[in-house]
Amino acid sequence: MKFTIQTTVLAVVVVTVLGCTAARQDKKKLYTDTEKLPIDRKVDSVLALMRLEEKVGQMNQYNGFWDFTGPAPTGGLAAQKYDHIKKGLVGAMLNVRGVKDVKALQKIAVEETRLGIPLLFGFDVVHGYKTVSPIPLAEAASWDMEAIKKSAEIAAAEAAAAGLNWTFAPMVDVTRDARWGRVMEGSGEDPYLGSQIAIARVKGFQGNLTEFNLAACIKHFAGYGFSESGRDYNTVDISNNTLHNIILPPFKAAEEAGALTFMNSFNELEGIPATGNHYLQRDILKGEWNFKGFVVSDWGSLAEMIPHGYAKDLKEAAMHAANAGSDMDMESYGYVQHLAELVKEGKVKEEVIDDAVRRILKVKFLLGLFDNPYKYCDEAREKAITGKKEFHDGVLDMAKKSIVLLKNENNILPLAKQGKKIAVIGALANDKTSPLGSWRIGADDNTAVSVMEGLKQYKGNELVYAKGADVTVGKTVFVSETKINTTDKSGFNEAVKAAENADIVIMVLGEHGLQSGEGRSRSELGLPGVQQELLETVYKANPNVVLVLTNGRPLVIPWAAKNIPAIIEAWHLGIQSGNAIAQVLYGDYNPGGKLPMSFPRTVGQLPLYYNHKNTGRPESNEPESVFWSHYTDVENTPLYPFGYGLSYTTFQYSNLKLNKNSFGKGGSITVSVDVKNTGKISGREVVQLYIRDLTASVTRPVKELKGFEVAELKPGETETISFTINEKSIEFYTANNIWEAEAGEFKVFVGGSSDKTLESGFNYTK
Secondary structure, three states, X not given: OOOOHHHHHHHHHHHHHHOHHHHHHOHHHHHHXXXXXXXXXXXXXXXXXXOHHHHHHHOEEEEOOOOOOOOOOOOHHHHHHHHHHHOOOOOEEEOOOOHHHHHHHHHHHHHOOOOOOOOEEEEOOOOOOOOOOOOHHHHHOOOXXXXXXXXXXXXXXXXXXXXXXXXXXXXXXXXXXOOOHHHHHOOOOOHHHHHHHHHHHHHHHHOOXXXXXXXXXXXXXXXXXXXXXXXXOXXXXXXXXXXXXXXXXXXXXXXXXXXXEEEEOOOXXXXXXXXXXXXXXXXXXXXXXXXXXXXXXXXXXXXOHHHHOOOOOHHHHHHHHHHHOOOEEEOOOHHHHHHHHHHHOXXXXXXXXXXXXXXXXXXXXXXXXXXXXXXXXXXXXXXXXXXXXXXXXXXXXXXXXXXXXXXXXXXXXXXXXXXXXXXXXXXXXHOOOHHHOOOOOOOOOOOOOOHHHHHOOOOOOEEEEEXXXXXXXXXXXXXXXXXXXXXXOOOHHHXXXXXXXXXXXXXXXXXXXXXXXXXXXXXXXXXXXXXXHHXXXXXXXXXXXXXXXXXXXXXXXXXXXXXXXXXXXOOOOOOOHHHHHHHHHOOOOOOOOOOOOOEOOOHHXXXXXXXXXXXXXXXXXXXXXXXXXXXXXXXXXXXXXOOOOEOOOOEEEEEEEEOOOEEEOOOEEEEEEEEEEOOOOOEEXXXXXXXXXXXXXXXXXXXXXXXXXXEEEOOOOEEEEEEEEEHHHHOEEOOOOOEEOOOEEEEEEEEOOOOOEEEEEEEEEO
């Protein structure tokens, strides 16, 4: 018999009269005999059976708390959580992974609770699970949306095989301050590039939701990347103009791409913490954007409204969060303790609860958990999927595309493959954990291919390794402060001897993988510890140095930029790091990455970004004048700008054309440019389109990225690259507080970076 509205009513009667046993007997029918009903009717059929406390339970998420294949916990918080799961007072878990544990916990929720509603299992699958990809900031440097999508697909497949069905990714926060540790987790400083990457990652994680996919979670809504002074969890104080024109576009793009969940952020905005912010969650996300998924708090952010000074206690915090549209409470215990009482007191309406629960149940239906709660619980599949060669090949491709060549004086790169003695210096060159980067908590230590291991694949040269100096001291773990080596230089002499006897020196320096990420803000961005001194000491012994930077954020490297002949930005590239770096160093892969964040000359320039506004005094025509917007001790410009990146070949831009000089409402303009490979080897160039709106109802940036295309060119080959500019290209959040295109004069720029472009112009008339 198929499930109908009438059987819903009957089931409610069954539950009421016969109690829990009869309800459990009807579970399979209630949740699987509904195939032909619209999904919202399926959701309502479950909601109609639920008591208030059970509804609140769906809004409660707990962290893992015991060995789920062992005996039940007794006493303390673990026993309380266990009891809540058995009573149907938990809707989701996080940090429970592996088929055995997931299945054991799902079994309790499905087979021992009154209604048997399955759990969601969330995890920070940020850039891979076991087979770790480059950190997201590195992937952004590829400007390759298909590769980024593929990376997310690999992460989803492997994580889903481990029982997971929900990832707390992608992070789409735009940020302009490299001091903030979480820059490694996002896509950099530009809202357009960030939007394209958000779409790619959502589609990669979620797929079509019929296979073994993960529900994406778009974080952190909103403004987290603008934390004052780059200090994590700090206050955010920005204009509405910045919120709408810079911060929100990647979130909107992710929502339009079908993201199932959002996560609010730790920061306040307009004096109201994001978790309790009605404007963000109800007015914009669920109102203006009509988002149909659910919003989860960040870890403990509901309770953090108390030290923020916005709520006097946990009960009031729960009231603020629920009324503002935060649907699920992650590890604050505010909803499970107080929400039912708040409903009974009339401080939170039950329709607010019903709306949140509908959203949560809908995601569970979309993931297929009601049809098969154990869909993600196949141990044979877990064993077969994890660490597949296909996955390693995919992340190697992603890693190579993420590398940016910053400098290559006198073509010192690529390296000759025979007859050279090469000194490899730096503790990070022999490290198999640091390349995994931050936010890789599903991976195992010592599983990355080190730079030394990658270089050893090439047999024609003699390699000599010298550590030089440790980057960190003591054990480096995710939950602890990373202690930096600031005193031990005992390995310098060995490094100098190795350099003196070498034809060329490869120095692998930078940040340990856990020096960036959440809680890893830095006030200085030079090479940590004694590494700068090591670099200068080795350079004196042998100036033929190739500097390989491994880091999670832009670094301040003015001395290296001036003195070192070749510099490669290699980020934290994941499990295939050493192979990717070696293939680039030896020229088997020609680097084509472009920076997604500007590299500052000094930390005092931060925040720093290419799409800044003009001041009333942007520059002076008088060389000696002091009265203009500048520093007296350093240039305004970045050391390496957004969009910058070299190649082992060269490219020439010419013949910039617009097919007309103006267009009106509903029209468009085609921009074309010829790009020629003027070097001796094939190469990849990211051709970038920027626009400037010269006058508007609110001031506009000096330049904004509006498109990019990748050209793969053989030596001597020329390709004409075309872009279309239409109304959507020039829309912004105007003084009317709406998105619209305003009539006016525009400049258009096309080139290989944000600072080196050809220029033309057009007009838009309404």
